[in-house]
Every structure is written in structure tokens, then in C-alpha cells.
Amino acid sequence: MPEGRIVKALAGFYYVKEQGKTEVFQCRGRGNFRKKKVNPLVGDWVEYESSNVTDGYILDVKERKNELVRPPIANVDQAILVFSATEPDFSTLLLDRFLVHIEANDILPVICISKMDLVQGTDDLDEIQKYIETYKRLGYDVFPTSTKTDDSLEMFYPLFKDKVTVFAGQSGVGKSSLLNAINPELMLETNEISSHLGRGKHTTRHVELILFGNGLVADTPGFSSLDFMNIEAEDLSMYFPEMNERRGNCKFRWCSHTSEPKCAVKQGVEEGAIPQFRYDHYVSFLQEIKDQKRRY
Incomplete structure (x- = not known):
């Protein structure tokens, strides 16, 4: 089966383009996609079949390395x-x-x-x-x-x-x-x-x-949605590169980098290796994540 990438999704149709080729094939999803809760997205790599450029079907959606909600x-x-x-x-x-x-x-x-x-x-x-x-x-x-x-x-x-x-x-x-x-x-x-x-x-x-x-x-x-619903509190410091490279040196593996002793991240802030404003934002985001988890 040929493989291509979805480059546009509009009005129930998916437009698929193979790498290195100029043609774009208009496709529908397989009938069982909805039952299986398969939702093809722009950017997906897919297997498809098509007898012409306006009448094709997507047969399979390959595993994604990431996906965004807004934009989808x-x-x-x-x-x-x-x-x-x-x-x-x-x-x-x-x-x-x-x-x-x-x-x-x-x-x-x-x-x-x-x-x-x-x-x-x-x-x-x-x-x-x-x-x-x-x-x-x-x-x-x-x-x-x-x-x-x-x-x-x-x-x-x-x-x-x-x-x-x-x-x-x-x-x-x-x-x-x-x-x-x-x-x-x-x-x-x-x-x-x-x-x-x-x-x-x-x-x-x-x-x-x-x-x-x-x-x-x-x-x-x-990116019209920027809440932290899919980010765990214990993972947040991984997404601050300057904190991520130091978090393994904290005394406690579960260190939140806020009140624990011998915290390598807080030491980095004191030494100026981690900007104070970035640390302040981390603390603010951490509290927001904790508040969200309590509500849900």
C-alpha cells in the first residue's frame, strides 16, 4: 500500500501527499475509524488506496511522535x-x-x-x-x-x-x-x-x-489552549532545560525544587546559572498544575 502524509483536512476529506511526489489524493477515512475512535490529523503518516486523485480511502494511521489539539x-x-x-x-x-x-x-x-x-x-x-x-x-x-x-x-x-x-x-x-x-x-x-x-x-x-x-x-x-492538564507536577522541571540538567543532582529523587534541602536547582538559582525569573515562573506553573489536579 502507498504511504503519504495528510497535508489538509476539510469537510470530512483528507488530502494525502506522498513524499517526493506532486499529486495530492483526496481521501475519506475507513468506515470503522469512528468505531475505533481513530481521528486522522493533518501531519499524520497514513496508508491509503486510491484509483484516482479524487476517490481514495485512508486504511491506516501510523503511530504519531506528537499531536497538538489547537491547532489539530x-x-x-x-x-x-x-x-x-x-x-x-x-x-x-x-x-x-x-x-x-x-x-x-x-x-x-x-x-x-x-x-x-x-x-x-x-x-x-x-x-x-x-x-x-x-x-x-x-x-x-x-x-x-x-x-x-x-x-x-x-x-x-x-x-x-x-x-x-x-x-x-x-x-x-x-x-x-x-x-x-x-x-x-x-x-x-x-x-x-x-x-x-x-x-x-x-x-x-x-x-x-x-x-x-x-x-x-x-x-x-x-496554540489557543495553554493549560497544563497533560503535564504532571513531578515532570515540570524536565521542560526547563537548565533545571532538567541539574534535577538528578538533588538529594531527593522526588524533589519539587521548592522547599527541599540540598536542591541542585535552587542552588543553580543562587549561583545565577538558572535565571530567577525562570525559576519564579516554574514555581507559578507548579502551583497551577497542583490546583488543576485538585479541581479534577
Whole structure:
């Protein structure tokens, strides 16, 4: 049976493309998928049969390495997290929340700080530069970009090669503008930021993988759900790389890195190896997870 990847799902049809081929086959799911609770997603590798490009059936969905709920997509390799230097203000708290979700789903994060040209000559520039250096020191790739989308794209081209990429981040920071530049046919709405809310509006309707830079890019600014329902309290520090490399050196295997003695993570904070703001966010997220578990 031929194998391919679902590149679009729309109105009960799945559009499957084989690697290295140009044809896209319109398929339906097998009749017993619903009974077996099999829900094919964009990004899935599948076995299918088709007598022509408009009349095929998906026979089997291969095992996924990850899946996201919003946007509904599977087998994602990397996420470009777009945060603005201003309008809306840069938020390390929200960025760290995104990073935890990305790390927990075994997705490579790439941080993009947009609108850097808007803070040139202001007091905010030094603070943003310090955060950029901090995240780079922690091992993250960080790309400062300007409001000139064409310049930003040049920087991103090599990142997409042989990868499935999603965009995520704050609303109103320029994700849709970047995606429109990647594929002008998308014509994603780039709403002005509400001065009252300080954020833009989500406008995406369905998910499709588009060819770009020898890779595939999801045509949606995703991740509208960022709760910690699928993350256990004892696993949270695994998703902070600077904590994960030290957690094995704590005196207690079950150390929560909050009140226990001889905690290697807290020692890392005291020594400056772990940024205080990152540790504070960890403690905040840990409490949120515990509160969620109590409620459910």
C-alpha cells in the first residue's frame, strides 16, 4: 500500500501527499475509524488506496511522535514562537508557558522576537537584549526580527528544511504577516491590535501544510489552549532545560525544587546559572498544575 502524509483536512476529506511526489489524493477515512475512535490529523503518516486523485480511502494511521489539539496537527518537528518587543509588550511569563508546552510535546522551539525596530532608541531595547542573551545561553535559538517581513523571512529559510513547522505566540505580534509572506494566497487577516485588550484576534479556520523552504509549514497561528492538564507536577522541571540538567543532582529523587534541602536547582538559582525569573515562573506553573489536579 502507498504511504503519504495528510497535508489538509476539510469537510470530512483528507488530502494525502506522498513524499517526493506532486499529486495530492483526496481521501475519506475507513468506515470503522469512528468505531475505533481513530481521528486522522493533518501531519499524520497514513496508508491509503486510491484509483484516482479524487476517490481514495485512508486504511491506516501510523503511530504519531506528537499531536497538538489547537491547532489539530500531528508529527510536528519545530515551533517558531513569535513574541513582540513591543505592541504588545514582551512577556517572559507567556513565552515560558509556550516553551513548557513545546518541550513537553517533544517539539524543537525557535524564539522569534518581532518588531525590534520599534524599540530602537528606547529604554526597552537593553532589557529585551538581556532577555535574548539569557534565552540563547539556555540553549534556545533566538531570532530578533523587524517589522519588514521580507527581511525576517531571509533569516528563517534554512530553518524549514525537512521539517514540519508551526507558528505560535502572542496574538498581534506578526505571525499572520509572516505566514502571508510565506504564501500570499493564504490572505490571513492581520487584524489591528485592540488598544483596549492589547492583543489581536485569532482568525484561522482550518489547518493545512504548505510547502516552503524545502519543508512544510502549518498555515495557522496556533496554540489557543495553554493549560497544563497533560503535564504532571513531578515532570515540570524536565521542560526547563537548565533545571532538567541539574534535577538528578538533588538529594531527593522526588524533589519539587521548592522547599527541599540540598536542591541542585535552587542552588543553580543562587549561583545565577538558572535565571530567577525562570525559576519564579516554574514555581507559578507548579502551583497551577497542583490546583488543576485538585479541581479534577
